[in-house]
Amino acid sequence: MPSPVIFQARSLASAPFPGDTQPWLSGINFSLSRGQVLHALGRSGSGKSTFLRLLNRLQDASAGALELAGENALAMPPLDFRHRVQLVLQTPVAFDGKLLDNICLSPPSRPAVDKERARDAAGTLGLDVDVLDRRADTVSVGELYRGGIVRALLAAPEVLLLDEPTAALDPASSAQVYAALQRFLDDDGAIVCATHDSATASALGGNALFIHDGTAKNMDTPDALIRLGEQGN
């Protein structure tokens, strides 16, 4: 029996940027079930990050529909929605304090994150005690990014949006991230992942959208779309 659809878009279009008249992205269609991954592929500057911002409602939609667990996601209270659909941006930032404090950041309206639970979760992504207790502005970009993934996972979202999740990671760290993401999928989570890295697409499997010329084309396996991109674009 197929898993129920958790996240889907129909003819979704982004609102134009200030000063523009045309939407940056339009004609977005996808349907994502629990335990599934959707890859957003495309060249740099093609709109992959805008696509994720649209799905996180950091950017408004001008047309179309977006549903989360069968509800109109565009009408949900935005803060509740973003708690359920967490976005990890491509460029991680260091807030004041230790890396562990950064991982435990949560909105004041939410319960505080348990630090022991955070340490355990961070350990599975290769962030050991020494790293967690260092000031966040002294750790590497890769460690900071993994901290961001841990922070998002600790919020127990239904959908995780990832922007180039392994761009700053070495192969060993990437493998730890893939394993953590696989556990999230096994727990009925769903992932939308923007990447131009075929290794990420292959490691997590799933379907893919190819973002080009302001629209999302084809839904197919990531490998097929990467080949399409290499041939035609």
Place this chain on the structure above:
Amino acid sequence: MHPLVDISWWRLSACGLCLIFAVAVSLRMKLGIERTLTIASIRGPLQLFAVGYALSAIFAVRNPLLVIALLLIMLSVAARTGAGRLSRPLPHIAPLLGVSLACGTAISLVVMTTLVVPTEPWYDPQYLIPFGGMLLGNSMNAASLAGERFQEELRARRLHIETLLCVGFSGPDSVHEMFARSLRASMIPTLNAFMVAGIVQLPGMMTGQILAGVDPLMAVKYQVLIFFLLLTSVMTTSWMFLSFLRSHYFTPTHQFRSDLL
């Protein structure tokens, strides 16, 4: 107490010689502010003399509408000037600064006229106008500092803000630290003046009263009053102005308007 020494016009004009030193430094250091220094040195005294004559007339007439009209003129000039100091101008920000200044100043003036110096009538221009002017001027400077600092912080920390928004922080929560730092910065001049009062410098109002022959203890009482009124006025104005400013940078759905920076 000796009577105040009258300054003749020609002696007063002699203090204009000080301008020569400032202009010389500007030329030597290539600061490029000679023209501004000269204009300010002419404009400032002219404005003060104009205000002096206007105040003489208003004090003589003692009409509440005239007093309020003068305070409103001072308020609108302060709002326009303060808003103009922002490095990134925003639409409708001057009226919002005006509202902030009006609230901050009004609270202090109400406390003063009802609890501390219950003047008769309440609009006594001899008190309301100089106190109102001091409060407006200091609050305007504080609000400008706060606004400038807040915009700088937002510019430098765009990614920090978006990272927090991504995980469910509200717009105000995502900039809480920046808001607090800006508010703190705006209070520094007032707090510094309070901390060193009487040790490093005699505050302007107290100096003026002592020169005018007022008992120094009475001058101190008024200076203490103005310090407390300033704390309230400056804090309220900066806090309100920052709140208005913050609301410009977020949509109702808690998206960050970085395009306004």
